[in-house]
Amino acid sequence: MLDTIQRRFDVLAPYIEAFGPADAVKRPAVLLFHACNGVREHIRQYARQAADAGYRAFVVDSFMPRGWDHTAAVSLVCSGLQLHGYERSGDVLAAVWGLSQRADVDASRLCLAGWSHGAWSIMDLMTQRLSRSGSARLMDPTPEPLKGVQGVFLVYPYINFPARSNTHPWEYKPRTLAILARNDFLTAHAHALNIVNHLRSENVPIETLDLDATHCFDEDGVHFGAFMSYDRACHRRAEEAFLGFLDETLS
Template sequence: MDTMAERWALLQKGVTVYGPEDDLPRPAVVLFHGCGGLRPHVHLYAQAAAKTGVRAYVIDSFAPRGWDRNFAVSLICTGVVLQGYERSGDVLAALWGLKQSGRVQMDRVMLAGFSHGGWSIMDLMTQRLTRPGEAKLADPDPSLLETLRALFLVYPYINFPARTNLRAWVHQPETFAVLAEKDHLTPFAHSQKIFKRLQAAGGNIRTLALPATHAFDEEDFKRGVMAYSPEAMQASINAMLTLIDSRLV
């Protein structure tokens, strides 16, 4: 089982950074891609975030492990390998690594997740992180989540076996979720139900419903159950920028 240092040493090989190139501590947005692997749209969100003056860190969970898109679609998107609970350790280790870098204001950090990335972030929120083995890490540290400013979730996967289906969030940073009304992986009504339950439990959560499908921001999907919508993508990016403006800058 990895320590946070070991996990970050692996992930560091697949990190892309946008924003100020100096070494001053800056607010940060940390982005986690979906089950199909790192796709161009995640970089577009990161570039938009960086224009506000924050640093944006795109974390590739798959390439450093030697996994290509065929592997991802066949085994990760089907839930055989690296479910959200297991990948939640990537999220925590990334926060650990950014803290060690000295280039991030750790009280001004936002996590952003797309589909499987959102699942991983949400699974992390359900864990106390007080014992070895949680988040599949030998030394999880809950203090890394205490100063999180916000979560930004885009069509997050919260169907079976996502932990948020049944578990409360131990950690409750301000959260904004972009939901797709035509989502075939997590039905829109189910997403609404889950987020309303989290709100009722005290969560500061807002949602934006868009008339779009899952993965509406991937240009490769032209039609069918997943279809690219530039209008929905722009609305989603605008929502992220508004959250950055209110929580980070």
């Protein structure tokens, strides 16, 4: 059964964490979408940094509204059994739609930020015209909320099968920065660059920051040898790139 965009936002809203200056000023905002292991502390840290820089930041949890804790998320989503990026792209659209209506958010200056599965979901959303029922797994999708999206920030995005950016052009073309890990085992660096170059050929203004790191390099405490290891220096570079990108796209 398909959700309406209102229903999807109503389900997500209790699990959206808000960060920002303690005032009612209408400010630019960044929406952050976590990886397949759920909301982790490093995602909140990015949000706090955005808030300290004067932006509003919203961490959108896609799993708790579905009744999934960390263990369930890893078992169901990281394994690919449930909630592919196309389906979760409805969460992204609904969050933009709902949060744009806040009196303290400047809906004309928004940035979408995603890590791994979250980046996949954002990228899948960019490929959809959103003109017919069922797109993004919503009954009443609309491209209207995306008019205010000025930037897309992607960190070790998952772009392997069945990510739609492999086969579908982007319908929306906000300025985009992709942080790519040269030792990413989920999406080979060479493949990610091929997708980036293809998007460029379609006039998507996308740039990359290529780091000598693994998948999840910015999640402290992660250590699975050559597959996933925390890298403090690369983490700092990603944070600097994040704040710089917000300034360039939203200020």
